[in-house]
Amino acid sequence: MSDNTPRSNPSENNIVVVGAGPAGLCAAIALAKSDVPVTLVAAPHRPAGNRPDTRTAALFNPAIALLSNLGAWEYCKQQSAELHAIRLIDDTGDLIRAPEVLFNASEIGAQVFGYNIPQEPLVHALREIAKQTPTLQIFESAGVRELNPGTDDVELRLAEGETLRAKLAVAADGRRSITRQAAGITTETRDCGQTAVTCIFAHTRDHAGVSSEFHRRAGPMTVVPMPGRHSSLVWVERPSVAQRLYDMDEPGFARTLEQNLQGLLGTISEVGPRAIFPLSYMHADRMARNRIALVGESGHAMPPIGAQGLNLSLRDVAHLAELVAESSGRGEDVGSQSLLRRYDSLRTPDARNRGFAVNTLNQALLSEFPPVQLGRAVGMHLIKAIGPLRHQLMKLGMAPTTPLPPLMHFRGTSS
Ligand SMILES: Cc1cc2nc3c(=O)[nH]c(=O)nc-3n(C[C@H](O)[C@H](O)[C@H](O)COP(=O)(O)OP(=O)(O)OC[C@H]3O[C@@H](n4cnc5c(N)ncnc54)[C@H](O)[C@@H]3O)c2cc1C
Structure with a gap:
């Protein structure tokens, strides 16, 4: 009705x-x-x-189970991409550099962390x-x-x-x-004093199902797999910089993005409509x-x-x-x-x-405070070196340890 x-x-x-x-x-x-x-x-x-909402949502397996149980997943699956791994890259330029860390779903016995779905x-x-x-x-x-x-x-x-x-x-x-x-x-x-620019774009190198989060001084810049050689972008910047990125013409934006991705995804083209989101924290x-x-x-x-x-x-x-x-x-x-x-x-x-x-x-x-930067770098070293710590973080990132309601389990399984 x-x-x-x-x-x-x-x-x-x-x-x-x-x-x-x-x-x-x-x-x-x-x-x-x-x-x-x-x-x-x-x-x-x-x-x-x-403007079009060009955000995607990286949704983990329990959320995909919910969409599946509500009957929505079959409509979205074709337009979504599997998330096999998440890579964190220190691009802060700090004196004490954190190592690159890769979280792989297979390490915790999962085929995928979930899927990236256009909103x-x-x-x-x-x-x-x-x-x-x-x-x-x-x-x-x-x-x-x-x-x-x-x-x-x-x-x-x-x-x-x-x-x-x-x-x-x-x-x-x-x-x-x-x-x-x-x-x-x-x-x-609390206003974060940051703005996110989003869009979907094409590239020449395979993303291989890996989402990459560049940790930068103004905020993270994240590229998340989409089907084929496409990815979605969430680029967090200071509001004035974000506005400049939003206002750029398409070739200029593609060039700037390519430089900032440091060749990770090859040549960038077919940049779709950009959207802009001021960020705040609220509870x-x-x-x-x-x-x-x-x-x-x-x-x-x-x-x-x-x-x-x-x-x-x-x-x-x-x-x-x-x-x-x-x-x-x-x-x-x-x-x-x-x-x-x-x-x-x-x-x-x-x-x-x-x-x-x-x-x-x-x-x-x-933070520009060196002890905080040191703490972040040490934390990343530990996560990279200690398997059980990394595994625990992956599981916690996907869902809390408390039991999930039945709607968040795939029907017929206990996952
Ligand atoms: C750049 C960006 C990237 C993101 N990426 C991810 C991601 O990868 N994974 C993830 O899990 N999350 C992600 N998120 C978060 C996610 O997008 C939001 O949590 C989600 O969209 C919020 O949905 P909502 O339905 O709670 O609120 P909204 O989307 O804000 O919906 C609220 C609705 O209420 C309506 N409304 C308002 N007032 C009234 C009223 N008085 N009467 C009736 N209706 C009303 C509005 O019109 C609107 O339709 C991202 C967010 C941003 C900004």
């Missing part, structure tokens, strides 16, 4: 998801599997303003699946304008003047979420309150280092869907305090730990 007439039955045990980015779409589809009626309020999704087709595929999900109603709207959480339900007022009521509202409305604000959840936010003080649960960037945002953002968001989705399925199976209120407390206790540590790790690495790159 995807008509534009909102249903709202105050006595119903129902859910409204606010926001149709990747986290909101996955949440709506996953929650609808528990047979609780779900309404998705879908405002236009334009993360790069009026626009991913959102498109999820939209199609959402439309075909019987217990999910999509309400195309200019957006939710006001929310009033009460004791028994949440009232949501839409831009079109309609009112919805829900036992549970899911905030998937991004980092400036008004749904989070309505819940009375505060945030800690919510909790992940749920007052009949509202946060998923994705409404709860946590961080610079694109180590491909953590959407992987973390999809773990929010899988955990929330599991709790809701259990609760509705017992005939309980899906927005109850006990469910929200449980969700918060499952998600806050993961979000905080990832944010802390990403922020620490980013700050270590930016």
